[in-house]
Amino acid sequence: MVAMERLIVDHPLAAARLTTMRDETTDNAGFRAALSDLTQMLIYEALAGAPRADVQISTPLVPHTGSRLAKPPLLVPVLRAGLGMVEQAHAMVPEARVGFVGIARDEETAQPVPYLESLPEDLSGLPVFVLDPMLATGGSMLHTIELLVARNATDITAVCVVAAPQGVELLEKAGHPCRLVVAAIDEGLDDANYIVPGLGDAGDRQFGPR
Numbered sequence: 450m451v452a453m454e455r456l457i458v459d460h461p462l463a464a465a466r467l468t469t470m471r472d473e474t475t476d477n478a479g480f481r482a483a484l485s486d487l488t489q490m491l492i493y494e495a496l497a498g499a500p501r502a503d504v505q506i507s508t509p510l511v512p513h514t515g516s517r518l519a520k521p522p523l524l525v526p527v528l529r530a531g532l533g534m535v536e537q538a539h540a541m542v543p544e545a546r547v548g549f550v551g552i553a554r555d556e557e558t559a560q561p562v563p564y565l566e567s568l569p570e571d572l573s574g575l576p577v578f579v580l581d582p583m584l585a586t587g588g589s590m591l592h593t594i595e596l597l598v599a600r601n602a603t604d605i606t607a608v609c610v611v612a613a614p615q616g617v618e619l620l621e622k623a624g625h626p627c628r629l630v631v632a633a634i635d636e637g638l639d640d641a642n643y644i645v646p647g648l649g650d651a652g653d654r655q656f657g658p659r
């Protein structure tokens with residue numbers, strides 16, 4: 450098994466926003482604000498090594514060769530919880546295209562139940578950033594990655610806030626062309642497959658219970 454590339458964004462500002470998100474006294478608005486701020490940091494780090502293309506411009510003084518992203522990623526929020534990441538990610542990469550996947554975990558079995566898929570047909574040559582704050586059992590992320598691979602994606606980044614070791618291992622074993630950018634890898638899962646210490650249900654904490 451080849452180890453999946455993983456980048457843990459352990460910056461003091463990221464840790465502070467993550468703590469706000471973990472805190473049970475943070476209300477929905479505070480949770481959304483902290484998620485938005487943290488998304489900015491995760492996307493910034495996720496694009497640190499991205500290829501650049503030259504752009505010829507003129508400053509007010511002289512001609513100048515500047516740069517832009519050579520391949521802006523397709524952003525794919527996983528509804529609902531990933532919706533809280535897409536606006537900030539799009540602000541960071543305004544030229545990005547956006548696709549959508551909707552998945553709700555079955556509360557009893559923790560199996561992913563997909564209900565929406567709106568993606569470009571062919572993802573050949575296009576980097577894809579999947580946005581979902583939570584990687585728990587990994588079932589929802591693996592389902593999303595399989596949708597992308599079926600459309601010829603070969604460069605996938607899972608951008609998450611908190612991951613459980615079980616979810617990381619599931620992605621690793623699946624062996625798809627995927628890397629993980631995450632603010633923290635937590636201790637594990639409880640009996641209901643919630644991440645511990647985690648932050649609860651990231652969808653409910655933004656939008657209220659389903």
Ligand SMILES: O=P(O)(O)OC[C@H]1O[C@H](OP(=O)(O)OP(=O)(O)O)[C@H](O)[C@@H]1O
Binds near residue numbers: 529530561
């Ligand atoms: O790794 P897994 O075990 O699959 O769990 C992670 C999934 O659970 C959450 O979504 P949820 O199903 O609660 O839907 P929601 O975003 O609508 O609340 C989360 O946003 C992930 O998509």
Ligand SMILES: O=c1cc[nH]c(=O)[nH]1
Binds near residue numbers: 530583642644645651
């Ligand atoms: O801890 C968890 C696990 C799955 N989904 C969440 O929103 N939180």
Ligand SMILES: [Mg+2]
Binds near residue numbers: 651
């Ligand atoms: Mg939820």
